[in-house]
Amino acid sequence: MITIIEYGLGNLGSVVNMFKKVGVKAEVVSDLERIKDASKILLPGVGAFDAAVSRIDEGGYREVLNQKALVDKVPVLGICLGMQLLTTRSEEGVLSGLDWIKADTIKFSFGSDSKLKIPHMGWNFVQKNNSSPLTDNLPDDSRFYFVHSYFVKCRNEENSLMKTIYDIEYDSVITNGSNIFGAQFHPEKSHKYGMQLFKNFAAL
């Protein structure tokens, strides 16, 4: 059973639907007591960094999530803003991330002569950087749907599972090396590629 954390930000309908489509039980949970019983956690998020961190702190989620991720070591997958929350800090805000992976969330900025628009919005490819059961069986030409104005750079290469290029190269899938993972793209909006990722996560 995947416990999808409802902390007030993010559209969870598609996430729930995709798990259902691949035959995995998933439930949306906001109650802290129920999160304490979770065996696998999905941390979603769409919106601004500080808005998300505030909700996580004010709702008491940080303590429970720290316990689940760092002590109980249940598998955790953060998607989009959820992945950025796993990092140490973000240029988008002043509050601290969960800091489960030593990484920084940085704003895209291109020169005035660049034709690239911000946010990075659209389908893009991923390149494997390190091995993991979450990503190993994804086809080499996998593409995913991205929508983000900030990107993540891990401080240690071993935490970078997959990289993507949008003018610069950045880390699109990250890990702490054991139970915690983050994906910058939206698996729930990425067809069969997203379904494979969700299946892999469910199998961890």
Add this chain to the structure above:
Amino acid sequence: MVLTRVIPCLQLIDDSLVKTVKFDKPGYIGDPINTVRIFNELEVDELCFLDIRATQENRTPNFNILRQIADECFMPLAYGGGIRDAETAQRILSTGFEKIVLNSVTFGNPNIITDIANHSGVQSVVVSIDVKRNFWGKYVVYSHDGKKKQEVDLMTWVKQVEEYGAGELLLTSMDRDGTWSGYDIDLIAKISNAVSIPVIANGGAGSIAHIGKAVHEGSASAVALGSMVVYQQKGMGVLVNFPDKVKLLEVLK
């Protein structure tokens, strides 16, 4: 590198799919849910649904249909038509849509753009601008399903819309809509070069070559397809389809 998005833009009148020509004569296409299933199978990049009469007929979005569409789709979805306030926009997003499209409401209440952008992120707000050339060839902005002429100057309006916080522009040539004659490249180029947010070219696509022109000559960030994805060919019957992906890639790179 990011692939240019090619987006079927489907017109709804309440719960039926239709297709117009020059914003007129809507022809019945079919049931939206079945169409969505086909696009899902075809692994289309993104879908956009516009209820073209919602504002005129004073209807609110049909949440029953929207929920069914969102439940079926595993790619990004946009919806526009009759959105008058931020609450409705949020409700649509919560149903499983990534983006909402605003048109008529923005003229009386441009602050709604900022409200929704602030609440749900700029990437969730698409502002749709319908444009027709007047007798002297000047571009004029229309709203309300092309029925209401707006006095604002087009270039002024696009810049204002960007400032209010729109994440993208859906730019539609009313003259080219449904004609298969190609996008209005001049129009697209003018607007794409004036703003830093993505511009989706809409109106007139009849071939993969047209798509290439919109991107390479018009600097469109994305293209919308109407007639091409619901009819077999110009003048022929309904057939939900999508251009050959290999050929698209050739033309887009």
